[in-house]
Amino acid sequence: QVQLQESGPGLVKPSETLSLTCGVSGYSINSGYYWGWIRQPPGKGLEWIGNIYNSGSTYFNPSLKGRVTISLDTSRNQFSLNLSSVTAADTAVYFCARVSWGLRDSYNYFYYMDVWGTGTTVTVSS
Amino acid sequence: QSVLTQPPSLSAAPGQKVTISCSGSSSNIGNNYVSWYQQLPGTAPKLLIYENNKRPSGIPDRFSGSKSGSSATLGIIGLQTGDEADYYCGTWDNSLSTGVFGGGTKLTVL
Numbered sequence: 001q002v003q004l005q006e007s008g009p010g011l012v013k014p015s016e017t018l019s020l021t022c023g024v025s026g027y028s029i030n031s032g033y034y035w036g037w038i039r040q041p042p043g044k045g046l047e048w049i050g051n052i053y054n055s056g057s058t059y060f061n062p063s064l065k066g067r068v069t070i071s072l073d074t075s076r077n078q079f080s081l082n083l084s085s086v087t088a089a090d091t092a093v094y095f096c097a098r099v100s101w102g103l104r105d106s107y108n109y110f111y112y113m114d115v116w117g118t119g120t121t122v123t124v125s126s
Numbered sequence: 127q128s129v130l131t132q133p134p135s136l137s138a139a140p141g142q143k144v145t146i147s148c149s150g151s152s153s154n155i156g157n158n159y160v161s162w163y164q165q166l167p168g169t170a171p172k173l174l175i176y177e178n179n180k181r182p183s184g185i186p187d188r189f190s191g192s193k194s195g196s197s198a199t200l201g202i203i204g205l206q207t208g209d210e211a212d213y214y215c216g217t218w219d220n221s222l223s224t225g226v227f228g229g230g231t232k233l234t235v236l
Contacts (some may be wrong), residue, residue, distance in 0.1 A: 020213035036225070038171075045128060045212075045214065045227060045228070045230040046163075046171065046216075046227040046230070047215055047227070048216075048224055048225035048226060049142070050187055050223070056187075059223060059224065059225075060224075061224050062224070095171070099225075100176070100189060101218070104159065104177070107157070108157055108158055108159060109130045109157075109158040109159065109217075109218040109220070110158070110159040110176070110177050111158065111159070111161070111216070111217055111225055112161035112173060112176040112177070112216065113161075113163075113171070113173060113216075114173050114176070114182065115173075116170040116171055116172065116173075117170060118169075118170050119170050
């Protein structure tokens, strides 16, 4: 059974960098799939942050204006999120997820998150 | 403002049927497959439907999905109080090159 678990500081100061890790058990991140991050501000909906493939290729939400990096640590079977220059608007529950992504019928993409972590709350405050 | 549009809330009685709509455009739903997620209060989202109408193992057949043009629909029959949750649609957007979600629909079963 594949399980994901987020970890990291629950409180980050404004202008600093938010760093989270997602530990994966029951599946080797080297074996395929994309791995992604999603967040949910208090009382709001889901916001897509970005994802990474085991080749290292990444896609990010342009609204985060280059503040995001996602990396893989295959030796520890985990992947990480760094979000720099945080403000109160970055306060949210952060989820990691396994992502299925590919082409069907030559030009239609399928894209979905089939396994999610439980989420970790990050508050940006001084 | 979400790229995909869902009704903010819906309500229905136990045992009834409900449909949740998700409207997009040719750059997302119109040319890609749709997924649906259920988020029970205080928990992580769970995949309900993928590739428009497929159910992962363990998801009851009371839940169904469909797509027509640039819109998709989640259907739930035989509503139970345990179905009270937020429901989100999602897909890939070819123009933005990002994953996108709907704003979510809060379903109340009363």
